[in-house]
Amino acid sequence: MIRADDIVIAPPAHDEPFDPRRFFDPQTPVELEIGCGKGGFLLDRARAHPQIGFVGIEWANKYFKYAADRMARWNLRNVRLMRADARHVVLNSLVDDCLGALHVYHPDPWPKKRHHKRRLFQRDFVEAAVTALHGGGLWRVQTDHEEYFQVIRDLLDQHPLLRQVPFDSDESAAPNTNFEIKYVRDGRTIYRFAVQKHP
Numbered sequence: 344m345i346r347a348d349d350i351v352i353a354p355p356a357h358d359e360p361f362d363p364r365r366f367f368d369p370q371t372p373v374e375l376e377i378g379c380g381k382g383g384f385l386l387d388r389a390r391a392h393p394q395i396g397f398v399g400i401e402w403a404n405k406y407f408k409y410a411a412d413r414m415a416r417w418n419l420r421n422v423r424l425m426r427a428d429a430r431h432v433v434l435n436s437l438v439d440d441c442l443g444a445l446h447v448y449h450p451d452p453w454p455k456k457r458h459h460k461r462r463l464f465q466r467d468f469v470e471a472a473v474t475a476l477h478g479g480g481l482w483r484v485q486t487d488h489e490e491y492f493q494v495i496r497d498l499l500d501q502h503p504l505l506r507q508v509p510f511d512s513d514e515s516a517a518p519n520t521n522f523e524i525k526y527v528r529d530g531r532t533i534y535r536f537a538v539q540k541h542p
């Protein structure tokens with residue numbers, strides 16, 4: 344049996360390089376989820392794909408601990424969780440060409456204009472994330488916030504190495520995250536967008 348402590352990984356110290364592949368067997372493809380919250384999506388996907396390694400980064404300690412306990416209860420050996428500001432990790436530490444896929448579901452929209460600078464999706468973040476994806480890697484994003492969605496779509500659309508692909512190009516069409524479930528119940532529109540890095 345594994346414990347939550349086996350799931351938890353430390354954030355990179357002093358902006359040292361972070362290669363998420365080091366936690367898994369060589370050749371294991373690795374996927375990253377940013378803002379994994381209570382870990383609903385990671386849990387489903389890691390159970391369905393034991394041959395893939397998953398890393399989740401979550402800032403809120405309460406959700407982070409909840410998710411780590413949850414992964415341990417399911418004895419998931421292919422998941423690691425880091426408590427950190429994912430924007431900082433991606434910009435300063437994530438190494439090139441290390442990710443097979445990147446998942447960002449319901450990133451905080453920071454709707455007030457004066458708070459837009461706190462948003463995850465900004466040009467520098469997109470550039471760093473694309474560098475971390477390997478050729479052919481997939482990036483899926485979902486939000487319930489229309490204005491933020493336009494911003495995200497424009498940023499991804501304009502990147503020369505990305506091309507739009509169907510969101511449901513693999514079997515787990517809807518990520519089924521905690522926020523998605525809540526918002527669908529409330530009747531909100533969910534906006535989805537997926538891109539692939541040029542091989």
Ligand SMILES: C[S@@+](CC[C@H](N)C(=O)[O-])C[C@H]1O[C@@H](n2cnc3c(N)ncnc32)[C@H](O)[C@@H]1O
Pocket residue numbers: 377378379380381400401402403406427428429430431447448449450451463520521522523
């Ligand atoms: C709206 S919730 C969505 C959670 C989950 N993805 C879902 O769909 O149910 C946004 C999550 O992202 C986390 N978050 C926001 N900014 C973050 C950052 N810079 N680094 C890591 N986590 C972040 C928040 O703590 C929160 O758990």
